[in-house]
Amino acid sequence: MKYMLLICDDESVSPSPQELASDPVMREWEQNLRERDALKAGARLRPIADATSVRVRRGETLVSDGPFAETKDFVGGFAVVECADLDEAIAVAAGHPWAHRGVVEIRPVWE
Template identity: 40%
Template sequence: MQYLLMIYQNEAEYANMRPAAGQQMTAEYQTFTQGIIQSGNFKAGDRLQPTTTATTVRVRDGKTLTTDGPFAETREQLGGYYLVEAKDLDAAIEIASRIPSARIGSIEVRPIWVYDKSRIGA
């Protein structure tokens, strides 16, 4: 089963991290990512640009409305994600617990909805 592991942390705190700590975190991410690639769990993953680059889109009464930034103000922002293959939720949680940002933020683990492609014409 596939799970999306969404990485949340405080952008301001991350931006103010000492250079040595930032380099250490980057190295830890490289090691983690290489490990889940080698184990076969990795399907996709990327770091996101800061929320200052985000645009939120809504459609109301047939009109497209855009707002700069994320939808809601929160203490932690979505900073990246991994899409992984895991045998069950417990295995996905174990993978999520090894993401370096779990120590300073949070990781949301959510199963991917599996669609019957034959029913949607794919």
């Protein structure tokens, strides 16, 4: 089963792309998943300052800058992983470095 991992953190203390690229814990997490062919997709997202939100209300399209919700935590990236079950997805999420400083939300993917 596929699971989406939403990687959430406090953007004000988020490491730079260069810091992430040199983080051995992050590299090990990704490599482990790649070796098992479990990492199906993933990417880091641009900062919330670059976000655009779209809503349609009574036929009118409303576009605003920034995220949908005002919050300290933001979705900074995602990974789609293939796991046997939720227990394995929890283990994968717990191994992500952000689980120790932010939160990793797990969502099953409709297939």
